[in-house]
Amino acid sequence: MARRGSALDFRDFVTELLATGDAVDIREPVSPTLEVGAVTRRVYDTRSPAPLFGNLTEGAPGFRILGAPAGLSGRPGQTYGRLAAHLGLPRTTGPRDLLEKLISAMHTDPVPPRVVATGPCKENIVTGDDVDLERFPVPLLHAQDGGRYFGTYGFHVVRTPDGRWTSWSVSRTMLHGRTTLVGPAMPQQHLGMIHGMWRERGERTPWAMVLGAPPAALAAAGMPLPAHVNEDGYVGALAGGPVEVVRAETNDLYVPARSEIVLEGYISPDETAPEGPMGEYHGYAFAESKRQPVFQVEAVTHRQDPILPVCVAGLPPEENHTIWGTMISAVSLDLLRSSGLPVSLAWCSYEAATCWIVVAVDIRRLARTRMTERELADAVAEVLFGSHTGWLVPKVLLVADDIDITDIDQVVWALATRNPPATGHYVYPEAPGIPMVPYLTTEEARTGRGGKAVVSCLLPEQFEGVTRGVTASFANSFPKDVRRRVLEKWTDYGFAATGHGPAGAEGHPIG
Numbered sequence: 001m002a003r004r005g006s007a008l009d010f011r012d013f014v015t016e017l018l019a020t021g022d023a024v025d026i027r028e029p030v031s032p033t034l035e036v037g038a039v040t041r042r043v044y045d046t047r048s049p050a051p052l053f054g055n056l057t058e059g060a061p062g063f064r065i066l067g068a069p070a071g072l073s074g075r076p077g078q079t080y081g082r083l084a085a086h087l088g089l090p091r092t093t094g095p096r097d098l099l100e101k102l103i104s105a106m107h108t109d110p111v112p113p114r115v116v117a118t119g120p121c122k123e124n125i126v127t128g129d130d131v132d133l134e135r136f137p138v139p140l141l142h143a144q145d146g147g148r149y150f151g152t153y154g155f156h157v158v159r160t161p162d163g164r165w166t167s168w169s170v171s172r173t174m175l176h177g178r179t180t181l182v183g184p185a186m187p188q189q190h191l192g193m194i195h196g197m198w199r200e201r202g203e204r205t206p207w208a209m210v211l212g213a214p215p216a217a218l219a220a221a222g223m224p225l226p227a228h229v230n231e232d233g234y235v236g237a238l239a240g241g242p243v244e245v246v247r248a249e250t251n252d253l254y255v256p257a258r259s260e261i262v263l264e265g266y267i268s269p270d271e272t273a274p275e276g277p278m279g280e281y282h283g284y285a286f287a288e289s290k291r292q293p294v295f296q297v298e299a300v301t302h303r304q305d306p307i308l309p310v311c312v313a314g315l316p317p318e319e320n321h322t323i324w325g326t327m328i329s330a331v332s333l334d335l336l337r338s339s340g341l342p343v344s345l346a347w348c349s350y351e352a353a354t355c356w357i358v359v360a361v362d363i364r365r366l367a368r369t370r371m372t373e374r375e376l377a378d379a380v381a382e383v384l385f386g387s388h389t390g391w392l393v394p395k396v397l398l399v400a401d402d403i404d405i406t407d408i409d410q411v412v413w414a415l416a417t418r419n420p421p422a423t424g425h426y427v428y429p430e431a432p433g434i435p436m437v438p439y440l441t442t443e444e445a446r447t448g449r450g451g452k453a454v455v456s457c458l459l460p461e462q463f464e465g466v467t468r469g470v471t472a473s474f475a476n477s478f479p480k481d482v483r484r485r486v487l488e489k490w491t492d493y494g495f496a497a498t499g500h501g502p503a504g505a506e507g508h509p510i511g
């Protein structure tokens with residue numbers, strides 16, 4: 001079968017990871033009960049290649065799991081390699097180029113999906129009484145979890161009753177029974193919004209869930225594009241060609257043909273069940289379960305020897321940080337730029353577990369606006385906290401753009417040395433926000449308000465467009481000829497070669 005490349009076909013994505021050494025084909029027997037989770041967590045921690053579990057001790061023979069599909073890589077210069085592969089970009093792509101690619105596709109005409117008659121996801125079709133989700137190696141990911149999670153790296157497909165808006169969105173689903181799943185559908189998220197429309201009519205929500213989807217589609221489904229925007233058209237623009245879709249067996253939704261596993265059915269209008277707890281994106285596992293909607297599965301279709309991708313959520317960096325955080329960064333940066341504010345970059349530091357976004361301010365343009373710090377903070381808060389993307393991230397750090405905000409060392413240094421404790425914190429207790437943020441009070445989580453803040457790390461003189469000091473550093477404190485001599489003689493002095501590229505060799509790049 002012709003290859004579509006890693007952005008538009010999950011199997012091609014896995015093949016390319018294996019070929020480049022960024023996945024390991026594990027032949028050892030591994031249990032989906034906690035062992036898959038433990039290996040995958042350690043892969044995130046050690047920035048190892050993605051584990052492809054090909055010999056699982058539970059589930060039907062041949063069924064596989066891929067862990068850490070967008071974990072970071074420890075290879076120098078390829079930190080974001082797996083993430084870049086989702087978008088069909090070279091493994092050496094850095095954060096700025098990832099963001100510009102995502103933003104440029106937002107300003108390109110959508111490329112609608114192409115309907116095809118069949119595809120790999122139809123290689124096996126199971127309907128009616130034969131449906132049994134427990135044939136799959138559904139993993140227990142953390143010892144604290146309230147159940148096994150089928151959907152940690154897949155997306156829901158739903159469509160509005162008027163047929164005008166199709167939503168693809170990532171949200172977790174827990175195994176509930178042989179033919180049922182349970183999972184959140186928050187009313188602020190598009191899944192919950194569209195489910196609400198069907199419920200209001202007293203009808204079931206026609207639904208499908210796609211696992212092992214084309215990676216560019218998964219990324220778009222984890223991206224807070226505005227309401228009424230079809231993620232499928234965005235994927236086409238992003239990947240440079242239409243995503244191929246096929247009609248579901250049991251309803252008239254369309255799903256990506258080049259997917260590993262597709263579940264079809266409906267979301268019950270009224271049935272709920274306890275879901276969770278699960279180790280979560282902010283890094284904690286809490287003790288409580290919550291009642292959430294039940295998803296009824298009427299058909300399962302899958303590729304031969306299907307691969308179920310899993311995200312083992314928790315401490316960074318996992319996919320809630322690398323994928324979700326990057327997608328939030330792109331949409332937020334686009335909004336801030338379009339608003340005319342003097343912003344040059346926005347980045348959800350993965351280390352901050354999608355609980356803060358750092359905004360780089362162009363201080364020369366800032367000076368021309370003659371804004372005060374409060375005016376700038378309020379303007380940024382208004383743009384972000386009123387938006388679908390800004391609802392997701394509670395804290396915004398403002399930093400001058402001499403700081404590389406994709407480098408956490410520099411962000412920490414700026415926060416410590418540039419944020420005045422008495423005046424640099426602006427809080428917005430009335431702004432709505434995601435209720436999952438760990439530090440919210442019970443009341444704030446219940447009302448969905450509170451916890452939002454803008455933290456300024458802008459120095460007083462930066463509002464005049466200047467920075468008083470230069471860094472005391474290798475890059476700034478020595479003449480060029482001295483630096484060159486030190487670099488040339490580095491190994492002669494008796495040190496090991498550092499392996500750093502030119503930027504690293506030049507020292508801390510803050511100017």
Ligand SMILES: Cc1cc2nc3c(=O)[nH]c(=O)nc-3n(C[C@H](O)[C@H](O)[C@H](O)COP(=O)(O)O)c2cc1C
Pocket residue numbers: 152153167168169170171172184186188189190191221222223224225311319320323324392
């Ligand atoms: C790996 C991963 C897991 C996620 N899990 C959830 C989840 O369980 N619930 C949720 O509301 N959002 C979750 N998200 C974030 C949503 O996918 C994201 O906010 C997206 O914008 C939602 O789509 P929508 O904007 O069309 O509503 C997850 C994202 C990723 C990448």
Ligand SMILES: [Mn+2]
Pocket residue numbers: 167168169190224225226227229231
């Ligand atoms: Mn959406």
